[in-house]
Amino acid sequence: MERIVTMERMQPRTQTDAPAAPVDLAATGERARRALAEAERRGLPPDPRVFELFYAYLGGEDPRLCAAVDALLPEGGGANLDAVERLHETHLALGGQAERFLDVGREVELELALLSESLARRSAANDAFHYDLTRARDGMSILARPGTVRQTIRDLIDLTTRYAQQVEGHDAELAAARAQISDLQDELQDLRERSYIDHLTGLANRRRFDAALELAIHEAPERGPLSLVICDLDHFKRINDGFGHAVGDSVLKQFARLLRQNVQGKDTAARFGGEEFALVLPRTERLGARHVAERIRQELAARAFVITGTRKRLGSVTASLGVAEWRRGEGAAALIARADAALYRAKNSGRNRVIVSD
Numbered sequence: 134m135e136r137i138v139t140m141e142r143m144q145p146r147t148q149t150d151a152p153a154a155p156v157d158l159a160a161t162g163e164r165a166r167r168a169l170a171e172a173e174r175r176g177l178p179p180d181p182r183v184f185e186l187f188y189a190y191l192g193g194e195d196p197r198l199c200a201a202v203d204a205l206l207p208e209g210g211g212a213n214l215d216a217v218e219r220l221h222e223t224h225l226a227l228g229g230q231a232e233r234f235l236d237v238g239r240e241v242e243l244e245l246a247l248l249s250e251s252l253a254r255r256s257a258a259n260d261a262f263h264y265d266l267t268r269a270r271d272g273m274s275i276l277a278r279p280g281t282v283r284q285t286i287r288d289l290i291d292l293t294t295r296y297a298q299q300v301e302g303h304d305a306e307l308a309a310a311r312a313q314i315s316d317l318q319d320e321l322q323d324l325r326e327r328s329y330i331d332h333l334t335g336l337a338n339r340r341r342f343d344a345a346l347e348l349a350i351h352e353a354p355e356r357g358p359l360s361l362v363i364c365d366l367d368h369f370k371r372i373n374d375g376f377g378h379a380v381g382d383s384v385l386k387q388f389a390r391l392l393r394q395n396v397q398g399k400d401t402a403a404r405f406g407g408e409e410f411a412l413v414l415p416r417t418e419r420l421g422a423r424h425v426a427e428r429i430r431q432e433l434a435a436r437a438f439v440i441t442g443t444r445k446r447l448g449s450v451t452a453s454l455g456v457a458e459w460r461r462g463e464g465a466a467a468l469i470a471r472a473d474a475a476l477y478r479a480k481n482s483g484r485n486r487v488i489v490s491d
Contacts, residue, residue: 164188164191164192165184165188167187167191168184168187168188168190168191169184169187171187171190171191172184172187174208175206175207175208177206177214177217178214180214180217182217182218182221183214183217185221186202186217186220186221187202190202197344197345197348198220200348201220201344201348202220204348204351204352205219205220205347205348205351206220219344219347220344329341329344331389331403331404333382333385333386333404334385334386334388334389334404335386335389335393336389336392336393336402336403336404336410337401337402337403337404338403338404339403339404339405339406341401341403342401342403342405342411342413343465345401345403345413346361346401346413346465346468346469347465349399349401349413349415349459350459350463350464350465350468352415353415353459354461356415356416357415357416358416358417358418358419358458358459359413359414359415359416359417359458359459360414360417360418360419360421360422360456360457360458360459361411361412361413361414361422361456361457361458361459361468361469361472362411362412362414362422362425362426362454362455362456362472363405363409363410363411363454363455363469363472363473363475363476364392364409364410364411364412364426364429364452364453364454364455364476365408365409365410365452365453365454365476365480366384366385366388366408366450366451366452367450367451367452367453367480367484367485368484369381369384369407369408372384372447372450376440376445376447380440380447384438384447384450385404385408387436387438388410388433388450388452389402389404389410391429391432391433392410392412392429395412395425395428395429395432396412396414396425398415399415399416400412400413400414400415400417401413411472412425412426418458419456419457419458419489419490422456422458422489423456423487423489426454426456426487427487429452429454430451430452430454430485430486430487433450433451433452434449434450434451434485436450438450451484451485452485453476453479453480453484453485453486453487453488454476454479454486454487454488455472455473455474455475455476455477455478455479455487455488455489455490456472456475456487456488456489456490457471457472457475457489457490458490471490472490474490475488475489475490476488
């Protein structure tokens with residue numbers, strides 16, 4: 134399979150893996166109780182999706198989920214199940230990964246059963262040890278004969294040795310179960326992450342884009358301006374038709390990397406669909422968004438694309454971009470429509486340019 138590379142050197146992305154945290158069963162139960170209480174406090178019924186949403190919210194692992202819950206599900210009532218459904222679909226739904234999600238759930242259930250069994254054996258061993266120690270204490274009476282005392286001491290040494298070996302074995306089982314459950318929890322989190330990431334480009338998918346834009350609009354009145362950029366690769370069909378879809382996919386990935394390099398903080402870069410992409414830029418007015426869009430356009434146009442192996446050149450790859458700044462009271466659909474209209478004005482004006490909506 135041919136793949137395309139640019140003549141420019143890309144900066145590698147760094148990633149730091151956090152150590153897995155041990156599983157705390159008592160804390161898990163307490164978190165479940167708090168999730169139900171949190172739902173009641175916000176005027177929501179103990180629906181399964183409500184419970185799952187607040188269980189994840191109280192864990193705090195996904196800052197975007199926490200911010201979205203606080204923004205869309207106000208305290209003291211006023212929250213509704215439609216908002217819960219949108220939040221669940223955006224942040225927790227697993228899409229095509231649902232089957233693996235169920236498998237992981239069954240594996241967690243099995244590991245918890247093994248963990249419970251090991252704890253029960255540990256408890257039984259403790260009871261037996263306590264009983265044998267009581268008998269040994271009775272054998273150490275000052276009225277006992279010296280030979281009986283010596284035998285009791287030998288028995289006690291054997292007893293403590295066996296108990297130490299049992300405890301060591303149980304501790305190893307507990308540690309292994311904790312590690313396995315932790316690994317399964319990490320896999321569940323990874324499945325959730327993949328449910329709102331575009332598999333080809335690694336950018337946010339449309340589901341994540343919709344949620345990010347709604348949240349940004351909700352926060353805009355207090356946090357300042359908000360702008361949306363929609364971009365489309367010019368004549369992309371010619372690349373697919375002339376060089377094949379594998380090369381076209383590689384162009385999409387290269388462009389996605391360029392977008393990722395030009396966003397920061399709470400910005401969201403997403404694949405909007407096909408060869409169309411979008412940037413959600415909180416705290417950015419339209420001139421700042423135009424600057425970002427123009428930088429992307431220029432950097433893309435300056436790159437030379439060649440096919441690995443054949444060294445065949447694709448020629449220039451360009452993009453047209455439309456920019457719109459959010460207006461107070463405007464919904465997501467209206468903002469998208471204005472940015473999209475600006476994009477089509479850029480297309481109709483000759484392509485390879487940035488147009489800002491009025």
